[in-house]
Amino acid sequence: MTAVVIEKLRPSRTAAAVAPVPLNRLIHVELRKMFDTRSGFWLIASVAMTALVATASVILFGRDGDLTYANFGKAVGFPMAVILPMIAILSVTSEWSQRSGLTTFALVPNRKRVILAKAYAAVAVGAASMLVALGIGAVGTVVCTAVNGTSPVWDVSVVDGVYIVLGNVLGMLTGFMLGVLIRSSAGAIVAYFVYSFVLGSAFALLAQNQQWFHDARPWIDVNYAQSVLFEGAPSAQEWAHIGFTALIWLVVPLTIGLRRLMRSEIK
Amino acid sequence: MISVKSLTKKYGSYTAVDDVSFVAAPGRVTGFLGPNGAGKSTTMRMIVGLTRPTSGSARIAGSLALNLPNPGRQVGVLLDASAQHAGRTGRETLTLARQTMGLPASRVGEVLDLVGLTAAEADRRVGAYSLGMRQRLGLAVALLGEPEVLVLDEPANGLDPAGIRWMRDLLRSYADGGATVLLSSHLLHEIEIVADDLVVIGDGRIVAQGTKTELLQDAGTVVRAADCDRLADALRDAGYSVAPTAGDGLRTDGDAALVGAVALRAGVALTELRAADGAGLEEMFLELTESTQREGVPA
Known part of the structure; x- marks a missing residue:
């Protein structure tokens, strides 16, 4: 076999005239990489399972008043909002933890383009997943009210939907940021849980006991500030909270992480 | 063609690669020889743009790796066969590289045949691969874009004797087709069989270079x-x-x-x-190796 095949082994002579790799191709590849691994598969499977359980419990245990579009949407959207940022984390960290970066960055030595493609992919997944959640929620609402013989309650406006998508995209970017900053799968996932849950509880406890922190909390607690996006239209003050917390908890660490990543050595 | 000019890499006060210059010519296999830790891998990473040199430069077909429009089509790289995502199948690994380079889908099957991985093996996850299979997969990724330049770091590692023979034939025929092949090894005998030119490195410095015939002849x-x-x-x-x-x-x-x-x-x-600077290449190489070997030396 070998001898026959090797006869045809000639380097391509047209290589000098090859076209550059376009960014949309890199985004497509990075999207595919998010879901083509074993861990990617199980993360998606866990989203589907928890969404199914949550939807079922809304139907089984919810009173008639609970069978609203918002509740169905949340049942599917909440597990996505928690789990999908881990996909954004792994998208960056696996290049180092699994060392696949040795191939990725040899094929595209311009790291900015790879990282930019990963960022676009994370935003796309963040937006698309919430649209899927809202879509499934709509189906659930229609089916369930038809079965119960009640009229559907459409309590999520288009504007609310946009805020939900924005909130989830910010969550995806948080995962992306932690991946860029820490560049280790285990470390970044632990940091993500501290960031999203431990820190939130600690801030809540502090706010209960210290009046000064109770007042300052919306300017410091990023999860608290962003949570209003899932509860309807934020006020101007609340937008300022979202912007300021995103600056200190997202933009600053991301900038530091990107600077270090660009200079690092791929081994 | 690869041209390396005064390439230097320092980590703090430690100099891993010290003023290395050489040319790997088209149509020839250039062996990059040195004991473990001599700076071979660091040099190769700088050539393909994964590590920034402290000073000096390395050019592939006249341009820096960073400036190649579609690097996978111009330089095939295999630096470490273990550096693949363990959770992806071999076929998926190739598909991602193929899509990045913008090649037709049929190319994946072609390179799988070329490196001797069966369809069943290609559908298994890389985590279940032996080192020899990973080397074959890594070589498949490198050959995918039919590049004019190959940069391979210890590609024979983990291959059985038949595999080593196969790899040698493949690299020989690739160079005969006009490509530039740079491959590293820490084993003189392994590399002298296939290489046309040799670059010998020790402690980050080039200690000898020339054609194999020149270097291997007696004083x-x-x-x-x-x-x-x-x-x-x-x-x-x-x-x-x-x-x-x-x-x-x-x-x-x-x-x-x-x-x-x-x-x-x-x-x-x-x-x-x-x-003739080949005055006992083997002795020189042994000396180099001994000076960096730690076996038998009381700590």
């Missing part, structure tokens, strides 16, 4: 002249052995002073006269 003198034939005759008449070298030179067992005297008497103008 003597290499001489080039405007009229080599007349010089060869004069040397034979004076009782020295004479053999042609690559690049129109002569190798003789006389030392430089005697060869110069013979040339003067024969009235031949010399264009080059130097001691």
